[in-house]
Amino acid sequence: MMTDDVLIHTNGPIGHISLNRPKALHALTLDMCHAMSAALSEWAKDDAIEAVILDHHEGRGFCAGGDINLLRESALNDGGVSGRKFFHDEYQLNHQMFTYEKPIVAFMDGITMGGGVGIALPCKFRVATENTRFAMPETGIGLFPDVGGGWYLSRLGGRLGQFLALTGARLDGAETLWTGLATHYVPSDMLEDIKARIVERPGRISGILSEPVGTPPEARIEKNALKIAKHFASDTYEDILASLEAAIEDGDDWAQKERDTLGTKSPQTCKVALRQLATSATLTDFADNMAMEYRIGSRVLVRPDFAEGVRAVIVDKTHDPKWDPATPEDTSEELIDSIFAPLPADEEWKPL
16 A cells, blocks of 8 residues: 555654655545555554654645545546545544554644544644644535544534634644644644654653643634634524624624635535534544544535535635525525435445
8 A cells, every 4th residue: 555645664663654745735645545544554463563653744734635636526527436435435544543542643733624634633642833724624615524523623612613614714733732622732843853752752752742842822712712602602504693793783803704704605514514513522433423424425525515616716716606505594404414314324434
């Protein structure tokens, strides 16, 4: 399972995976997912390997997401067959990492979005830096916060997960730490030294990550935490919009900014995301969450909004998507029900 897009080697007691697709900000391909999964399987059986480091080799991203171009081509040309294969195998990797018995240290030193979130958040140690830009921006392209996003976001306090899922807001490293999405914050110029120390003492990862760090910068999102908790309190999308609009009438500039942001998102996938997080919060098994997200992904992939959203935001960069349905009011509960409905038994996602 070799590919030049991910560098895999061992360094003493450490397995090391470095994403190496800098021109695409290390966005994941199917081959990359397979190579990572194969390495983790091999190291799981190797008593000499005590822990795993996950980072990027060069360039300014940690991992900008999944292979959006493949998914769009699939939606347009093969009825979603190859796209579902990508989701299926990517989710297997996400689940493998979530249940991995040896500690994995993810260094989120740069853009960490979409599929990058899916491989960072299952890790026991998640290290943010001043370069971290963390987001789940899928509603802007007619997708939804998948790769386990429902599980992680639904477990944040203060409705932060719902806010991040709907708006696609970007968090910096300090904010990522404050929300609990990162476990540690380390200045980027210390990373190489820290990795070397982990190789020397893999049993002391937590202490190594905690020792050299002073007080991280202020988390800007903390100032808006009460507003987020108030305005994003409902699992009904129309209620959230109404709450923001009432605040706008009172002259709240923050509410105006967030309402404007939501106006650019797919109403369908905003409603999907709210139900996804509400359902995820009730689940006790990560595999059940991934099975649900696979059902959603299988349907949303071939709905009109996905191909249109990618066209407008990524391909043509016109930022003028024509959503279908066009408004929250036109997005029926029956449509959302159909997106969440079980797949035929032989098509359901199951962990390997």
